Amino acid sequence: MAALRLLLLLAAASLLVVASRGDASGAGPRGRKLLVLVDDLAVRSSHSAFFGSLQARGLDLEFRLADDPKLSLHRYGQYLYDGLVLFAPSTPRFGGSVDQNAVLEFIDAGHDMILAADSSASDLIRGIATECGIEFDEDPEAMVIDHINYASTEVEGDHTLIAGDDLIQSDVILGSKKIEAPVLFRGIGHAVNPSNSLVLKVLSASPSAYSANPKTKLASPPSLTGSGISLVSIMQARNNARVLISGSLDLFSNRHEKAGNEQFVTETSKWVFHERGHLKAVNVAHHKVGETNEPSMYRINDDLEYSVEIYEWSGTSWKPYVADDVQIQFYMMSPYVLKNMSTDKKGLYSTSFKVPDVYGVFQFKVEYQRLGYTGVSLAKQIPVRPYRHNEYERFITSAYPYYAASFSTMGAFFIFSFAYLYHK
Secondary structure: OHHHHHHHHHHHHHHHHHHHHHHHHHOOOOOOEEEEEEOOOOHHHHOHHHHHHHHHOOOEEEEEEOOOOOOOOEEOOEEOOOEEEEEOOOOOOOOOOOOHHHHHHHHHOOOEEEEEOOOOOOHHHHHHHHHOOEEEOOOOOOEEEEOOOEOHHHOOOOOOOEEEOEEOOOHHHHOOOOOOOOEEEOOOOEEEOOOOOOEEEEEEOOOOEEEEOOOOOOOOOOOOEHHHOEEEEEEEOOOOOEEEEEOOOHHHOOOOOOOOHHHHHHHHHHHHOOOOOEEEEEEEEEEEOOOOOOOOOEEOOOEEEEEEEEEEEOOOOEEEOOOOOOEEEEEEOEEEEEEEOEEOOOOEEEEEEEOOOOOEEEEEEEEEOOOOOOOEEEEEEEEEEOOOOOOOOOOOHHHHHHHHHHHHHHHHHHHHHHHHHHOO
16 A cells, blocks of 8 residues: 555656646746835835735735845845845845845846835945946935926925826836826936936936925036936846836835826836746747758758747736847858748748858847847857868859860860871
């Protein structure tokens, strides 16, 4: 009986392994465990709507105080979390083994982060933002002020609760449903270097806004003004790690029910945690026309076919990605072939072309970068050889004049020799 039980247990375990392997293709692009660091655990209730939306989408949140002495992002060389939410703007230093470098290494390892600051932002939080390409206003007392586009409840106030509606035009980042109500923002502004293609402004201030200390009179022109002020920005690193940086922790709170804040933070968080805009490429194949097996090398002037399948994560499953601008390069120092691939609308992209009349070591390259999407970068090296000595045509059409010249010369020499020898 014991042997029979052991056999049944082994069979059940093997079935579980097979089932897990079968479901791997349908798994999401990212893990679901997030670490949420806060200054005060009261943030958990004051921002419960935002946290509730994350949990409703299947994300597992672990709340910790930012100065917890047992804080750690990894253990035994493995990261414990898939994403990070920093809602601790005033913390001067993190607890445990976490510091600025640890957070940056977390992003460099391909993980995602949401960072929210406010007027109490510490040098630690500002330093992390700077390393991500975001420069907060140098004045620690400055806030974004707008005397024209402010919330209706701020008529008699200092107009630091502003109404922003200058949003990035991207359904991938903000979702297909338009955000009708303005987004209310109270916090600090930041600047984005326009030459940095990795950082994008998601929510910008209006032309009438400026950044200054609301409690003092302006003694000099403010350093940040107008639509050059970014309120919320995103960064997608070259390793496809995503970061959202907001100058307002209040933006995520429950107090702005009638504004567009809830929809805005929900949709942007879907993008940050790869619930939208994540592409994957699978089943890359190439072969000669009329064949199915992938060769170890090609010959010059061969006709070949190349194909790849590209899918997009919809939040629940992988869907075919449909576009008309996916290109293939046949590359050696520079592209010898650059061609758009056609799609069957079911995720398959394919094309055919003739191998250039140049031999060497080439690469099949697909470099696809589009706003809001993770990048697709594929490269496969393949050698191209010239014709072997026995593969050339026996008679080359272009050489017919030379053939005729050779035979005519031989014929003329024979006639001349015969006439010279026998003519009296």
